[in-house]
Amino acid sequence: xxPFPLPLAEIFGHxxxxxxxxxIGFAFGYVLEIAGFGNSKLLAAQxxxxxxxxxxxxxxxxxxxxxxxxxxxxxxxxxxxxxxxNPTYLWPGIVGGLIMGFGFIIGGFCPGTSLVxxxxxxxxxxxxxxxxxxxxxxxxxxxxxxxxFWNSSYMGRYTLPEWLGLSTGTVVLIVVLMAxxxxxxxxxxxxxxxxxDPKSEPKWRYTAAGVxxxxxxxxxxxxxxxxxxxxxxxxxxxxxxxxxxxxxxxPGELLDTTHDTKxxxxxxxxxxxxxxxxxxxxxxxHVPLAEISNPDFISELHFEPANTVFVxxxxxEAAATEAWKILQAESVPNAYILEGGVNGWIATFGxxxxxKRFNSGAGDDQLCYIFDSALGSRYSASEPDPHxxxxxxxxxxxxxxxxxxxxxxxx
Amino acid sequence: xxxxxxxxxxxxxxxxxxxxxxxxxxxxGILLGIVLFLAFFLTGSGxxxxxxxxxxxxxxxxxxxxxxxxxxxxLLAMAGGEKNPLDSWVVYVTIGVVLGGVVSGxxxxxxxxxxxxxxxxxxxxxxMMAFIGGGLMGYGARFARGCTSGQALSGGAVLSxxxxxxxxxxxxGAYALAYFLRKFWN
Numbered sequence: 001x002x003p004f005p006l007p008l009a010e011i012f013g014h015x016x017x018x019x020x021x022x023x024i025g026f027a028f029g030y031v032l033e034i035a036g037f038g039n040s041k042l043l044a045a046q047x048x049x050x051x052x053x054x055x056x057x058x059x060x061x062x063x064x065x066x067x068x069x070x071x072x073x074x075x076x077x078x079x080x081x082x083x084x085x086n087p088t089y090l091w092p093g094i095v096g097g098l099i100m101g102f103g104f105i106i107g108g109f110c111p112g113t114s115l116v117x118x119x120x121x122x123x124x125x126x127x128x129x130x131x132x133x134x135x136x137x138x139x140x141x142x143x144x145x146x147x148x149f150w151n152s153s154y155m156g157r158y159t160l161p162e163w164l165g166l167s168t169g170t171v172v173l174i175v176v177l178m179a180x181x182x183x184x185x186x187x188x189x190x191x192x193x194x195x196x197d198p199k200s201e202p203k204w205r206y207t208a209a210g211v212x213x214x215x216x217x218x219x220x221x222x223x224x225x226x227x228x229x230x231x232x233x234x235x236x237x238x239x240x241x242x243x244x245x246x247x248x249x250x251p252g253e254l255l256d257t258t259h260d261t262k263x264x265x266x267x268x269x270x271x272x273x274x275x276x277x278x279x280x281x282x283x284x285x286h287v288p289l290a291e292i293s294n295p296d297f298i299s300e301l302h303f304e305p306a307n308t309v310f311v312x313x314x315x316x317e318a319a320a321t322e323a324w325k326i327l328q329a330e331s332v333p334n335a336y337i338l339e340g341g342v343n344g345w346i347a348t349f350g351x352x353x354x355x356k357r358f359n360s361g362a363g364d365d366q367l368c369y370i371f372d373s374a375l376g377s378r379y380s381a382s383e384p385d386p387h388x389x390x391x392x393x394x395x396x397x398x399x400x401x402x403x404x405x406x407x408x409x410x411x
Numbered sequence: 412x413x414x415x416x417x418x419x420x421x422x423x424x425x426x427x428x429x430x431x432x433x434x435x436x437x438x439x440g441i442l443l444g445i446v447l448f449l450a451f452f453l454t455g456s457g458x459x460x461x462x463x464x465x466x467x468x469x470x471x472x473x474x475x476x477x478x479x480x481x482x483x484x485x486l487l488a489m490a491g492g493e494k495n496p497l498d499s500w501v502v503y504v505t506i507g508v509v510l511g512g513v514v515s516g517x518x519x520x521x522x523x524x525x526x527x528x529x530x531x532x533x534x535x536x537x538x539m540m541a542f543i544g545g546g547l548m549g550y551g552a553r554f555a556r557g558c559t560s561g562q563a564l565s566g567g568a569v570l571s572x573x574x575x576x577x578x579x580x581x582x583x584g585a586y587a588l589a590y591f592l593r594k595f596w597n
Contacts, residue, residue: 005455018503020453025507027446028458028560032508033515035443036433040527040541044596047589053436058564060440065447065568072452084456086557086566088573093562096555097577100548101584105592107544108527110559111552112460112508114545119509120516121524123534124541129464131545136465137472138546139553143485150554160570171570183437205437 002079002233002331004072010401029116038117040108040124047105050194052186059179067215070172074219076233081302081331090153107131157299169220176216180209227293230329238328242321248339251348252391254311258283259386263399264308266301268292270323271314271342275367277374281345282383284313292323298330309397313338313345318365333400343368348391349384430520447568456500457565461549461558463505465489469496501561529596540595555580 008017035057036042045051072078104110109117109128117125143150160175161168183205190196225233241247249257258265267284269276276286291297301310310332314320320337327335338345346354346369354369362368377383433439450458466489473480473490480486490496516522528537552558555577557566563581566574 004452006453008454017454018500021456021500021503022507022510024446024450024454024458025504026511026514027449027507028443028504029508029511029513030515031439031443031446031511033512033521034434034519035436035439038512038516038521039433041529041596042433044529047585048593048597053433056436057440057443058559060437061443061447062564062567064441064444065451065564066570068444068448069451069568078452080569082455083451083569084565085569086562086571086574088571088576089556090573090576093555093573093577094580096551096553097562097580098584099551099554100558101551101581101586102588103544103547103549103551104581105544105585105588107541107548108596109541109544109548110460111464111548112458112558112560114548115460115464115505115508116512116516117527119512120521123524123526124528124537127538127541128545128548131542131547132461132464132549132552133468133545134542135546135549135551136461136468136553137549139550140465140469140472140483140485143553144483147484155572158572160572160575163572168570175570202435202437208437208441 002076002082004078005082007401028112029119032113032116033120037113038120038122038125040117040122040128043110043113044105044108045194048193049186049189051196052190055186056183059182063176063179063212066172066175067212067219070168070224071215071219074169074222074224076225076229079331080224081298085157085159088153088155088158089151090155092150092152103135156296156303162295167220168224169216169222173213173216173220176212180213183209227326227329231325234328238325242324245339246396247324247335248317248337249311249396250339250391250393251345252393253395253397254338254345255349255384255386255391257309257311257397262307264305265311266304266308267311267313267338268323269313269342270319271367275315275342277376278367278371279342279346279369279375279379280377280382281313281342282377284377289314289319289323292326293330298327298332301327301330301332306401307399308334309399310335311338312336314341314365315343315367316341316365334397336397341365346381349381351380354379354381430523443564444568447564450504450565451569454500457561457568459501459504459557459561459565460508461552462499462501462561463503463508464549465553466496466499466502467505529594531594531597536595 008020012019032038036053042051043054046054069078073080100110107128109125111132114125114128114132118129161171164171187198187201191198257263267281269280269284269286270289270292272288273286287297310327312320312323312335317337317340320341324335324337357370359368359370447458450456469480469486469490472486473496480490481492526534526537528534555562559581562574563578567578
């Protein structure tokens with residue numbers, strides 16, 4: 001399993017994990033201060049091309065962090081699936097960004113830098129922080145009047161490589177080159193508008209730029225891990241679970257879990273549509289096996305609350321096991337397989353009308369009951385009464401703590 | 412090295428420590444990039460600032476007017492019923508930012524009550540502008556679901572489409588108004 005990001009809550013406890021965030025915040029504030037971001041005049045100079053410190057610091061940090069993130073993901077140290085990628089709400093983001101741009105040039109700060117400014121006693125920074133608090137308060141009071149717009153143009157976890165249809169490594173290299181080009185142009189502007197001496201720029205910046213480009217190219221060649229790569233890394237550990245039958249849950253356990261109010265059960269039926277239409281369990285969602293690895297579907301699963309249990313099912317277990325492997329490779333927690341599949345479910349809960357139509361000639365992972373009509377979930381066996389029968393089974397579901405952050409980006 | 416404040420602040424600084432010049436922007440950028448990377452690498456979340464202020468504010472609102480908080484869906488999600496608005500990572504990042512700022516300001520001799528402003532406006536004018544600008548920033552940051560730290564830096568580094576669109580909107584908005592406000596800053 002990829003070791004990072006760390007399961008902080010498991011290591012330090014729920015509140016203890018916040019100490020790590022306190023240290024990260026400290027380093028963040030410290031660096032902002034030494035960069036001069038506590039000084040509104042320096043920040044505003046960006047918009048008159050006199051001093052482009054803001055652009056240099058921001059884009060240097062973005063490309064350095066980006067290259068390190070995707071390099072560590074490529075070598076299997078960091079799991080990109082477990083990292084918070086701000087979901088895209090395109091138009092609210094753009095409108096909010098424009099409002100912030102106006103606020104930036106009027107007030108001279110952004111929220112993070114104003115905190116540093118206020119912390120170092122700058123009175124304009126203190127007034128700005130008070131303004132930010134007032135603005136936030138006003139937003140909380142007014143957002144319900146335009147919540148439809150505020151929740152519009154939602155695209156989920158949508159990344160530049162998906163949008164451009166390019167590999168992640170290529171996009172990383174393009175962003176690095178774009179930033180370097182902006183620095184080059186920015187320095188020219190500084191010299192023209194700010195009368196800045198070009199010799200004052202450090203020589204080592206060329207070396208640093210060269211190293212970044214080199215690393216970006218190396219990891220463009222290495223590439224990001226595919227589902228197969230990710231599965232190969234965890235195969236021995238996970239195959240053992242399959243052999244021990246530690247993740248195949250009895251139909252009775254599934255039934256009880258769906259009626260457990262503390263757990264959210266998401267049943268995923270990976271069979272062909274024909275079989276799904278003939279018979280499925282009530283509330284089971286139809287996602288064909290080929291669709292399981294779709295990035296949108298995977299990120300949807302990562303957005304589910306921490307108490308969600310995913311139960312995969314096919315007619316027997318073969319297709320469901322394949323789907324389970326994909327979810328494991330994509331680091332989706334709490335995934336299980338329905339023991340015996342839908343056939344096993346019908347054998348357990350079906351009434352005589354259903355079970356007498358057993359077709360012994362059915363092949364592997366095929367529906368082995370004959371249905372006259374496609375009634376879907378309108379059978380009594382689709383929603384059995386959990387109190388009707390006492391079923392003996394060994395409970396196997398153990399909720400693991402979720403590692404993927406459920407919020408980020410100022411959440 | 413930036414020369415913008417050097418002379419002016421050095422003269423004003425009456426405390427024992429001499430105000431040091433700011434570090435080179437590329438150097439600061441590399442350090443900030445490493446901090447941002449470590450935030451993702453260790454915790455899976457990026458950085459944030461306005462979210463922490465939001466939750467601290469909601470915490471106070473919940474103390475003053477819990478009934479109102481419970482009737483407003485946006486606030487309810489953070490502080491409704493038994494929920495503690497301070498139970499979120501971003502609050503601690505925000506507190507850390509303030510502490511980091513104080514320590515760096517103290518070590519570098521920049522801890523001092525003063526107002527940074529353009530030469531053509533009064534302190535009072537600058538304070539008013541700061542409050543108005545802050546109000547817009549706060550409103551816009553919640554509208555965009557993140558500020559420069561939480562959206563532009565964090566989302567930018569992990570290649571979120573929305574964060575890049577947001578970033579261009581911020582720069583666009585600021586550049587669009589900059590010309591009309593030149594008297595305030597120059």
